[in-house]
Amino acid sequence: MQASRDDFVIAIRSAFLKKENKQKFSLLGLIFLTLLILILEKFNLKPIDYLKISLREVAYRSTFIVSIPENFFKKSYFATINHFNVYEENKILKEQLDLELSKNFNFEYIIEENKRLKSTIEEVSGEGSEIIGKVLVDKKSPFLRSVIVNRGSKDGVELGMAVMDKNYLIGKIVEVTFTTSRVLLLSDLNSKVPVDIMPNNIQSILSGTGDHNGTIQYTRQQSLIENEAIVFTSGAGGLFKSGIPIGTINKDPINSKINVNFFSDFSQLRFIKITSFKEKIK
Amino acid sequence: MSEISKLNNFKKILEKGPIILLIISVLNEFDFNYLNLKYFSFNFPFILIYYWSLKRSGSLGYGLIFLSGLFNDIVTGLPIGVSSLAYLLICGFSAYLRNITLRPSAIKDWFFFGFTILVVNSLIYLIISLVFDVELNYYSILVNILFTFLFYIIFNGIFHYYQKLIFGAQNV
Numbered sequence: 031m032q033a034s035r036d037d038f039v040i041a042i043r044s045a046f047l048k049k050e051n052k053q054k055f056s057l058l059g060l061i062f063l064t065l066l067i068l069i070l071e072k073f074n075l076k077p078i079d080y081l082k083i084s085l086r087e088v089a090y091r092s093t094f095i096v097s098i099p100e101n102f103f104k105k106s107y108f109a110t111i112n113h114f115n116v117y118e119e120n121k122i123l124k125e126q127l128d129l130e131l132s133k134n135f136n137f138e139y140i141i142e143e144n145k146r147l148k149s150t151i152e153e154v155s156g157e158g159s160e161i162i163g164k165v166l167v168d169k170k171s172p173f174l175r176s177v178i179v180n181r182g183s184k185d186g187v188e189l190g191m192a193v194m195d196k197n198y199l200i201g202k203i204v205e206v207t208f209t210t211s212r213v214l215l216l217s218d219l220n221s222k223v224p225v226d227i228m229p230n231n232i233q234s235i236l237s238g239t240g241d242h243n244g245t246i247q248y249t250r251q252q253s254l255i256e257n258e259a260i261v262f263t264s265g266a267g268g269l270f271k272s273g274i275p276i277g278t279i280n281k282d283p284i285n286s287k288i289n290v291n292f293f294s295d296f297s298q299l300r301f302i303k304i305t306s307f308k309e310k311i312k
Numbered sequence: 313m314s315e316i317s318k319l320n321n322f323k324k325i326l327e328k329g330p331i332i333l334l335i336i337s338v339l340n341e342f343d344f345n346y347l348n349l350k351y352f353s354f355n356f357p358f359i360l361i362y363y364w365s366l367k368r369s370g371s372l373g374y375g376l377i378f379l380s381g382l383f384n385d386i387v388t389g390l391p392i393g394v395s396s397l398a399y400l401l402i403c404g405f406s407a408y409l410r411n412i413t414l415r416p417s418a419i420k421d422w423f424f425f426g427f428t429i430l431v432v433n434s435l436i437y438l439i440i441s442l443v444f445d446v447e448l449n450y451y452s453i454l455v456n457i458l459f460t461f462l463f464y465i466i467f468n469g470i471f472h473y474y475q476k477l478i479f480g481a482q483n484v
Contacts (some may be wrong), residue, residue: 037412046406055375057407061400064378072443082392089339089386096339167387174446176389205389212389219447240449279376 039305047078086207090178108298161185161304167209168299175218175238175301176201181242182209187304192270194303195294199223199263199274203304211304215296216244225267227278229252233264236290242297244277244290252288257281261290271307322335330364330371338380339387346348353452354459355429357384362425363397365406367475384411391444394436401432401464418468426461 046058070078163181178179181187183206191203193213201221205212214221221238227246232254246255259279265272277292325332327362357380360458364372381396388395405428409421440446 041408041411044411046404054373055378057374057400057404060374060378061397061404062396064393064400067382068439069442070393071392078392082386085382085386085392087384092383093339093387096336100340114422132401174389178387219449240452 061147083207086205086210090167090210091177097134102245137278138237159186159306159312161173161187163187163211163302163304165299165302175215175221175240175296176204177213177215177296177302178210179302180210181210181304182207184208186308187211190269192305192307194274195299195307196303197275198293199276200268200292200294200296200299202269213302216292217296222247223270223276224264226262226264226272227255227279228260228262229256230259233266234312236261239289243292244292245282246279246288252286254282255279255288269307323478327371329474329478330360330368331376334360334372334376334380338384352459353456354415354463356467357395357399357455358402358429358432358460359425359464362406362428362464363468363471365403366410366421367471368479369407369410374400374403391440391446394439398432398436399441401435402428405431418465418472422461422465422468427463429457429460458468 046061067078069082074113100301140224161181163179163185165177166180167178179193187203188207188208189203190197193201199216201213201215201218203211204214216223216236216238217240218238219240221236221244223236225234225236225246226232227234237247240244257279261276261279262276263270263272263276275293277290280289280291281287282289329351337360353460361372361377377399378396381399382392382453384390385392405424409424413420433456437448437450437453440448
């Protein structure tokens with residue numbers, strides 16, 4: 031019994047403490063260094079910030095370069111697929127266009143009316159400045175949903191700015207370096223956005239699922255939410271202006287979960303719009 | 313003469329294969345960890361680091377593994393140091409197995425790998441969720457562990473063949 035415990039201790043000591051041939055660093059030393067980095071990271075201390083900034087600058091650019099061959103194949107693949115889908119898509123789009131054109135006249139009237147009513151009640155209105163950015167790295171992790179874009183503090187990007195794909199909200203800025211920034215996508219588990227669900231004007235919180243969709247949380251009026259209802263930002267919290275389209279409701283009949291299918295396809299992001307909605311009281 | 317020196321250079325590059333694979337798997341956008349399939353992902357760097365630390369500990373330096381972990385955290389957005397700790401612990405486990413093994417067997421290595429990734433992933437999950445308050449999908453991690461475990465034996469075969477081809481006889 032004593033002998034087997036001794037063997038175990040010797041093997042552990044030899045594995046972690048003994049510096050092996052051809053190894054420049056001791057394993058235990060590096061583990062302690064990593065733990066030190068984690069502690070510094072937890073308390074957000076300055077040295078770790080400098081380390082992170084310099085590593086980010088190197089890592090993001092290197093990732094972009096290393097991913098060039100793969101991106102080339104990916105682009106070629108999608109281009110081929112798109113080419114074959116063009117005819118069918120064209121037919122569907124024509125039908126949709128007719129439908130949308132008929133709706134458009136109503137929308138114009140409603141938008142003008144909305145502006146007039148907002149100014150009457152002196153409500154907060156969003157005035158945005160826009161920065162166009164390119165997705166530099168889309169490292170797909172099973173646990174975190176985020177992308178890195180080629181716009182940083184030198185371009186005026188700030189923490190918390192809204193990120194849009196065309197006119198749809200896709201996330202917000204959570205990390206800024208001098209030349210790049212990280213966008214936390216709405217599909218990430220840690221993303222929480224206050225939303226309005228139309229029709230019926232139901233206020234709720236949209237949370238990511240870690241998958242390709244979102245889910246509606248914290249609402250008591252579940253029965254009032256209709257399938258295919260549209261989810262907009264509510265503007266609560268002041269980070270985003272109200273009325274930015276996000277996606278449509280897709281109720282799960284099995285577990286009565288209210289999912290949100292995003293308008294934008296997060297796996298196909300190339301160019302995005304970083305917007306700041308600085309609140310101005312008219 | 314120049315033919316021989318060209319062949320030597322090519323062999324040198326092939327000898328650096330594990331390092332090149334590690335760098336690419338950490339920096340490349342295409343990640344075996346996420347193949348856009350629901351309920352399917354596996355952690356390729358775990359397999360790579362475990363195999364090469366076990367069979368040829370000199371082929372992947374601890375310093376390089378530590379650095380690649382830092383880069384992985386930066387690229388995926390995890391708290392910095394988490395992947396490094398995971399990778400180094402895997403090195404520790406494989407070094408332990410190497411020390412206690414007299415007669416190596418692929419099945420034994422495989423099951424020990426399963427135990428290793430269970431322990432390492434649990435520890436990392438605890439650090440991320442309890443210390444850094446980052447929410448993670450528990451089921452994704454479980455699926456990831458399962459597929460990483462299953463895929464080890466396949467990559468074990470591939471790496472074993474590569475090792476025999478490039479380095480000749482095994483170390484252990």
